[in-house]
Amino acid sequence: MGASRAWLTEMKILVIEDDLVIADLIKKGLKEAGFIVDHADEGLTGISLALSGDYDLAIVDLMLPKLDGLSIIDLVRDKGINLPILILSAKRSVEERVSGLTHGGDDYLTKPFSFSELLARVKALLRRSSNVVEPTTMNYRDLTIDLLARTVSRGGKKVDLQPKEFMLLEYLLRNQGHVVSKTMIMERVWDYHFDPGTNVVEARISKLREKVDKGFDTPLIHTVRGLGYVLKQQD
Amino acid sequence: MFLSNRINPVRSFSTRLTLWYGMTFLVLLLASMLGVILAIGSILDARMEEELEEDIEELQELYREQGFGKVIEDLESEMKGNEPNSFFLRLFNDKGEMLLASDLESWSFLQPVNTLLDKQSDDEPLIEVVDHPALEHISLVVFGEIGPGIYLQLGETMEEKDEVMAVIQIASIIIFCVVIPLASCICWLMAKRASAGIKEVSSAAVDIKNGKLDRRAAVASSGDEIAELAETFNAMAERIRSLIAEMREMTDNIAHDLRSPLARIRAISEVTISNAGNIEDYRSAVTDTLEECDRLLQMINMTLDVAEAEAGVGNEHKESINISMLAEEACDLFAPLAEEKGIQLQVAINRDLVVFGNKHNLQRMLANLIDNALKYTPEGGLVSIDLNRQDDGIVIRVKDTGIGIPEADLPRVFERFYRCDHSRSQDGCGLGLSFSRAVARAHGGDITLQSVINKQTIFTVLLPTT
Numbered sequence: 001m002g003a004s005r006a007w008l009t010e011m012k013i014l015v016i017e018d019d020l021v022i023a024d025l026i027k028k029g030l031k032e033a034g035f036i037v038d039h040a041d042e043g044l045t046g047i048s049l050a051l052s053g054d055y056d057l058a059i060v061d062l063m064l065p066k067l068d069g070l071s072i073i074d075l076v077r078d079k080g081i082n083l084p085i086l087i088l089s090a091k092r093s094v095e096e097r098v099s100g101l102t103h104g105g106d107d108y109l110t111k112p113f114s115f116s117e118l119l120a121r122v123k124a125l126l127r128r129s130s131n132v133v134e135p136t137t138m139n140y141r142d143l144t145i146d147l148l149a150r151t152v153s154r155g156g157k158k159v160d161l162q163p164k165e166f167m168l169l170e171y172l173l174r175n176q177g178h179v180v181s182k183t184m185i186m187e188r189v190w191d192y193h194f195d196p197g198t199n200v201v202e203a204r205i206s207k208l209r210e211k212v213d214k215g216f217d218t219p220l221i222h223t224v225r226g227l228g229y230v231l232k233q234q235d
Numbered sequence: 236m237f238l239s240n241r242i243n244p245v246r247s248f249s250t251r252l253t254l255w256y257g258m259t260f261l262v263l264l265l266a267s268m269l270g271v272i273l274a275i276g277s278i279l280d281a282r283m284e285e286e287l288e289e290d291i292e293e294l295q296e297l298y299r300e301q302g303f304g305k306v307i308e309d310l311e312s313e314m315k316g317n318e319p320n321s322f323f324l325r326l327f328n329d330k331g332e333m334l335l336a337s338d339l340e341s342w343s344f345l346q347p348v349n350t351l352l353d354k355q356s357d358d359e360p361l362i363e364v365v366d367h368p369a370l371e372h373i374s375l376v377v378f379g380e381i382g383p384g385i386y387l388q389l390g391e392t393m394e395e396k397d398e399v400m401a402v403i404q405i406a407s408i409i410i411f412c413v414v415i416p417l418a419s420c421i422c423w424l425m426a427k428r429a430s431a432g433i434k435e436v437s438s439a440a441v442d443i444k445n446g447k448l449d450r451r452a453a454v455a456s457s458g459d460e461i462a463e464l465a466e467t468f469n470a471m472a473e474r475i476r477s478l479i480a481e482m483r484e485m486t487d488n489i490a491h492d493l494r495s496p497l498a499r500i501r502a503i504s505e506v507t508i509s510n511a512g513n514i515e516d517y518r519s520a521v522t523d524t525l526e527e528c529d530r531l532l533q534m535i536n537m538t539l540d541v542a543e544a545e546a547g548v549g550n551e552h553k554e555s556i557n558i559s560m561l562a563e564e565a566c567d568l569f570a571p572l573a574e575e576k577g578i579q580l581q582v583a584i585n586r587d588l589v590v591f592g593n594k595h596n597l598q599r600m601l602a603n604l605i606d607n608a609l610k611y612t613p614e615g616g617l618v619s620i621d622l623n624r625q626d627d628g629i630v631i632r633v634k635d636t637g638i639g640i641p642e643a644d645l646p647r648v649f650e651r652f653y654r655c656d657h658s659r660s661q662d663g664c665g666l667g668l669s670f671s672r673a674v675a676r677a678h679g680g681d682i683t684l685q686s687v688i689n690k691q692t693i694f695t696v697l698l699p700t701t
Contacts, residue, residue: 092536092539093539093543093548094543094548094549112528112532190564190568191598192568192595192598192599192602193595194536194540194595194599194602195533196565196568196569196599196602196603196606197602197606198568198569198571198572198602198606199571199572199575200567200568200569200570200571200572202571203571203572203575204571225522226521226522226523226525226526227522227525
């Protein structure tokens, strides 16, 4: 996704979160991913920043001192500001989620979460709002995939993949350089929103490795123990 | 605080019932007796009037057929047979001359004969009621013409009626004095008995409230409503007890299951902090901690998911689902795991069958059942999944040749956190089957189970399509 890197780097993200440990994790991670990040640790500062119109996306915790997250979303939407909002909440009930989204939130992430999950959602929201025309081909180093023809080649050599393997590789490629967890893969590739307790991801990854990495000097697909998988070229 | 202490004895159920019953009984008895007395009185009155009228008519007949002499004779014998202070007669002609008269000493208040003659208008005998202080009783007096120009006035006190009425009154008083208290006593005893049942239930309730969960109300053998109340109450108490026991066990299980990953996290951190030398040791410790955290999180989420599924959350997101495809996907998902464990996965799915339901919950139900089957089947075993249409529904069977479930555990495998493996050392949190059944039920279906120990277990899911 070398081309899309450019549109991500200059983007500003506002994080409104009172838990400083969580806020730090988000700030560091987003900065590492190339974003410009501002942080507010309570609702009133948060809303004044959000209303400034300087941001491309806001991450809002629901339980905040001084002004709660839902009120912030209401105020932003009342002013007609088209700011993508990702809700963070420790409450995971369906009603809570629905209420957050009907108030004008664009996505909802339950605490605790993995940073890679947050990052993937942030990117998806930005992609949606920035109206960037999706490239029909993506590449990383000598790996190229054609989203229309659904073909993959590495170093000019064609690689034959099963549909699920293709989706898996596409997902890894979209999140190149960032770890994606098993749960995220289950959700995006298999549409399973829970961990069914199988080794299907491991099995597919190892098949994929066999097809994509075997015979090449530099492996692209790596396992990060405890977190998930990442597509990158290790230095 | 004992319930019965708060009940004012005057307001108690049995007292009030007795009072109400006694009063009602009294009023009804009084009314019916009054009715009877009035009826008897009027019957006796009518009977006596009739008799007097008949006397006149008989004398008229006697006069017509046997002449005046016979009438005199008859009247004289009548006079002899009656007491003069309770009976009189006067026979006179149209000029007011007295022809025959009884002893009128007690009847001195009678009108002169001439006045009577003026009143006489037609042939009908004239009857009047006389109530005079000179007489002991009310009297009836009849006046009529028994022959041409011959008139008879005849009077009689109603002594007989008054005697009858006196007897009835005495009888009534006796009835009142005996029957009312007796009836009230019986009523009170019965009410007491009835309320004893109620009291028993309420005292049992107080005991249960105070923590004696095993307390039950004694059930009377009468089989009446009170016994039914006690039985229903006992059933409720039993349900509460078992729910509490279940909850207690569940809390224990949750605590155990949560404590295990926490213990591991603690141990990892402790060992690392005191022993670790290089960055790799720390990295590994952090990774292990992450994994344990994820396990904890998954368990908490699963608990909430089961609660939500049981509460029917997700029912609002139902759509037409190709259940055959879901089942195939689920089987594909588990194929690598089965292969790794050396278990044959046999799939026989009838294609393109559709149910109306919640996709994610159904996916999860299927995955749980297959996961469960694989978990308890040893290497070389067979897990078979088939899906078919049957009558108005879809039947999904997940069969394994695993360790089976002991009969004693069969009714409990769907309970939350229940694991046949009592040491709880097996992986998993004991929530999968609870969740699956909750989902099946939220779709109007159910899951049943048959098992032969060390041979096989079959889970059968029934999902109605209508």
